[in-house]
Amino acid sequence: MDIKKLINAAQEKAMPDLVLKNGTVLNVFTGELLQQDVAIAEGYIVGTGSYSGKNEVDISGKYIVPGFINAHLHVESSMVTPLSYSLEELRHGTTTVITDPHEIVNVGGAEALADILDSAERNPIDYYVMLPSCVPATPFEHSGAVLDADSLKAFKNNPHVLGLGEMMNTVGVLNNDISVTDKLESFSDMIIDGHAPSMTGKSLNAYVCAGIKTDHESTTYEEAVEKLRCGLAVLVREGSASKNLEAIITGIVKNNIDTSKLAFCTDDKHLADIRKEGTISHNIRKAIALGLPVLRAYQMATINAARIYGLKNTGAIACGYKADLVVLDDLEKVTIAEVYKGGTAIENIELPKQKEYAPPASDIDPRRSVNCAPLLKNAFHIPEKKSYDVIGIIKNQIVTEHLTMTHDEVMAGLKDGSVRKIAVIERHHATGCFACAYIKGYCLKHGAVATTTAHDSHNIIIIGDNDSDMFAAVKELKRINGGYVIISDGKAIGSLQLELGGLMSTKPSEVFIAELDDVIKKAYEAGVDPDIDPFITLSFMALPVIPKLRITDCGLFDVEQFCFLDE
């Protein structure tokens, strides 16, 4: 930014590049709606008032608000590249994203992180990164990489890095585990994101004393307000699965709570949901509908997030601020007429060159995807026992049951389709780590369903009714370099390539959404229970921090006892 040019354009000593004329500007600092022109030069706002410009756009009758900030999200949940994801956000008015790439970094480690930061440089939106604090998420599984405090510190000075990503190891924080405090102390001069679902009282106080500044896990008003009182910024989440906005905002409005430490985020939102309803635009709309004053809702979406994360010259329509602007037909309904990023209407933004079906120059390369050891012939054989510990899927929920079934019950289940085998295969370093067990409630008729997306270590996870199709599924995942597959009688009847780390596709969103719909449809046709998401539910079966029974590449894990089950 050349301040001399801004200073001249502000005084009309040089003509501004663009003037948006006669709109109604929402000033997030004063809380006023003001009929003003907005003058832009060099990608920055140089003044409001009455201006003439090289280009002028009349927006009489419309509103202008600052571009939105999505304060916390994982791009990997969209399964497309950072670039493709960002373009989706941009269409819905988001001009700044604060991302935590902990999925892809669990796969690709520091190299993937460097690639993400490199691509951020060429991303048309402001793409910030919180460095993943918990890679691996737990010691009960093998991820692709281990990132300690020193590996993370190497990235501190990157201009896209705002701090340390969500600290999920709450036990480690409260017990002063050295590996955790090392990380916290290394980032005490930056923002540290929290992740403290249901934490309360003195534990919460201690967690905040550790230097943690934000939390996005509140599901109730009471949880949110306790966190605010402690000093945490509360990021109100409305994603595909976790929808916390109504509970929190209703309480905030009812109790007349100050909103200056509240912002909006999506955390995990799928592409189809984004296309349907937007991201932060949806949060604003919903919050206003729940009675939050219009100004407060837009402040949460803009300047509040900027303040919480220390972003300069972002989040307001004011002099010297980035010309990140959303033009609206309706302020309360957040109906978007146009979006400007750095003073350029989004349809005119030049994108980094990207070929369909090939990794774009601006994104991470697929250097690692499926690298598992050869499987033994009897890999999927489960020795006969009197009784088995069985994972019980609960419809529409992420928690599972810990079932104990007799041999006869399991055999009957295998026959009627209610019980299937589930296996996790380490896929990063060909360690040969492997586990296989029974699962109830998935309801696949015949064949195997498999994916390389399996939280948080992202090993291969497979469900099947016969060993041969399970072998074929692993083979197919290797062939396509990661993704989703459905196998029947040795043939791939459905397949979705996620060649970037086995998590993301390089295809354009349109193509990708169609392929995703197709593979999900095929899974249901193969008999998966219609109340279960065939791949997302599967991908959570390996997450050893959510009750009650899970499977990792190291074995069956009892989350309540916090240990593996004996063989």
Add this chain to the structure above:
Amino acid sequence: MDIKKLINAAQEKAMPDLVLKNGTVLNVFTGELLQQDVAIAEGYIVGTGSYSGKNEVDISGKYIVPGFINAHLHVESSMVTPLSYSLEELRHGTTTVITDPHEIVNVGGAEALADILDSAERNPIDYYVMLPSCVPATPFEHSGAVLDADSLKAFKNNPHVLGLGEMMNTVGVLNNDISVTDKLESFSDMIIDGHAPSMTGKSLNAYVCAGIKTDHESTTYEEAVEKLRCGLAVLVREGSASKNLEAIITGIVKNNIDTSKLAFCTDDKHLADIRKEGTISHNIRKAIALGLPVLRAYQMATINAARIYGLKNTGAIACGYKADLVVLDDLEKVTIAEVYKGGTAIENIELPKQKEYAPPASDIDPRRSVNCAPLLKNAFHIPEKKSYDVIGIIKNQIVTEHLTMTHDEVMAGLKDGSVRKIAVIERHHATGCFACAYIKGYCLKHGAVATTTAHDSHNIIIIGDNDSDMFAAVKELKRINGGYVIISDGKAIGSLQLELGGLMSTKPSEVFIAELDDVIKKAYEAGVDPDIDPFITLSFMALPVIPKLRITDCGLFDVEQFCFLDE
């Protein structure tokens, strides 16, 4: 800060050092008043709720609010040392000050700045410094030092430095003067304070585009709200001379303007006024009385200022925040019962060792004070002319009149006491620069009044009715190493030593206030008009940026024509 100790104390794994029990806590984040204990360890707040501590203080029936932040001030206006000044602030609940030492730096340059920063290290309150941007303030006078961008940049990494001090060279900003933009660009990653009295419209837009973030010069609501809209933080000033709070806050309340970019400051406030009414405590009290909601007033005094200046862990009663606390008997009247800095009650704070009447170890040393060239015998002789340009003092105002008086009128004035001689003598580098003229309205009966405090270059300024007493005044100022003097028939009948740079006294406040009162009393006894402050009015006669006629060591300056008068 050892976060491990805080984490343990928060969970009562180790006992907190101090617990303030049963008070009512003002939470500036949620806006709530909550009955809670406040637990403190290692000087930080570790939790609110129900706690036991090594020490417990019952404050039932009282309120606890965060320590106040004075967002902009010049310590030199108090004429005591930074340490003495800070102790005055502390008694009135201020635990953080953001200072601009531009008076002393105009005298002592980079060395004085280094001394101030060194003493900040040992100051019991949080003493932050904005680096003086305009030394000298104007090119029309000789100050003790010239600080360019490079000299300032050398101080950027000092932990007490928050950025660049008030940019008074508004013309230089708007015209992209290279010496100004050099400074602005050097500090674009930090806070830059503004100083833009009455600036409006496109000039204001340009000024803000230059990267300036604050302004404390608004005198009306309209001026303040325009600056807020542009993106400036507005520091609402209530000092000894400039009292802007009522005008601004009345408008803010009436128009329901968001207060998140508003904070409080005093700019220049004298010790006697501080003793009488406090500093930021007075601003809060007055704002509440004008109808500002209690929460908003306290936010302005605490968290808002912290956000504006990027201060971390300050300005709130929350986990991991500094235990800077004010205990109040009454929230609206701001009646202070106790002040804690870093968890220590102020009466228990250990001070840096300081002897009465000697420069304290913690403060700047008096290496420079009065260093003027020998005066010629006819120094105060004004050649006879038909008519003279005469400075006209206006009672109770800082602006002056530009009078033209005939020889006879001047002679009559000298006789009846309405006209006296005024002289400015360069005192930093013995350059010999010198100017003498007539002034009307000061009304000294007989003798000479002189001071080394003369804004902003702080040369010697003298008013007298006879040359011999004027010579004696210079001699006396040299002898006492700077200060205020009153001479009659060659004898010092009043004298106040300001041995730190000729601006500040190292004496304790109690002693100093008595001496100041005495010298002012003596000045009035010597005949100075009772509607004029004998020394402060005199000290502004050399400031060549305030209309209409001024005198510097380079001559009589016509502020409206912005040039010196021809001899």
